Amino acid sequence: MNGQARSGAVLSVDLDALAANYRTLSTMAGPGRCAAVVKADAYGLGAGPVARRLTEEGCDTFFVATLGEGLALRAMLADDVGIFVLNGIPPGAETEAVKANLVPVVNTMGAIERWRREARRQGAPLDAAVQVDSGMTRLGLSKEDVLTIAGNPDLLSGIRPVLFMSHLACADEPSSPANMAQLKAFRGLRSLFPQIPASLANSSGIFLGREYGFNLARPGAALYGINPVPGADNPMRPVVSLKARVLQVREVGEGVSVGYGHRYRATRDRRLAVISIGYADGWMRHVDLGAIHGKKCLPLAGRVSMDSITVDASGIPPDRLREGDQLDLINGRQTVDAVAAAAGTIGYEVLCGLGQRIAREYVHSHGN
Known part of the structure; x- marks a missing residue:
């Protein structure tokens, strides 16, 4: 008896529609590159099948939230595919992350120091993404921290920064003044480290314009068919x-x-x-x-x-x-967005909340 027969419900994931959405987002994010956010098991769709299909489209950089997600994804992908851990590496797990070729997103001075110590143990520089707070007030180094590092580059000794990143708070509200305020703040902080590739745009951020794109965009929800421009027609294919x-x-x-x-x-x-x-x-x-x-x-x-x-x-x-x-x-x-509206929530929560009793199947629509 197959999984569908054992389950009361089936979630079908159209991998060709997923690939088409990635191509659309990549084109819009150009000339910068486009990564894929596959945290929370690719928003409930299945990180393995999703990531493997996206690698076929040329995606070579993925973002997860936790070390556990990173380890699971690494087992499914080639060693040369980049995997960034958004929440960083828990203290004491640094060596495990190095063995799995995972790149932490460091967002506190403590995380930087722990990664430096690991680099000394390894006897070689270690890659890291440096996250700064440009106005969301969630994760990220403060402006004061960034200025301190800029004034004392030895604080990054042993660390090879491969990405300088931040996250937009109001990208799904194009008219919000917070978007331009964050862009200006990010540009100011990034000017202290101009040699490091930069990343700011999430799914909705890609639609704010190319000035938000920098070197790497990080779409998540839009890949899976959630509307990145609420209030306007959805430019993404349903997945x-x-x-x-x-x-x-x-x-x-x-x-x-x-x-x-x-x-x-x-x-x-x-x-x-x-x-x-x-x-x-x-x-x-x-x-x-x-x-x-x-x-x-x-x-x-x-x-x-x-x-x-x-x-x-x-x-x-x-x-x-x-x-x-x-x-x-x-x-x-x-649609996912219609269900979310009926529940008074967002499409992200609808997809992420669909439980494991629901069977997953992967289909190919072969659409362009």
């Missing part, structure tokens, strides 16, 4: 679709209540379909969306349960919807 199996079709009469809390009450005779997905699979409890059958939207009937949802399928003839059929929850019509 994922989600289907769930029908567990039961039943007829109920007027006045019958459905689900926890009896939130739904039939106003007339209804045909209901119970579908095998719930909040234990990452289908959030407050998603007020049903399913898609062909071109018809089947509204939610009652609350999302742990292992199932119920939809009103009254508009579907009995012979067109049966136990074992599959209904669409994410597709070209009901």
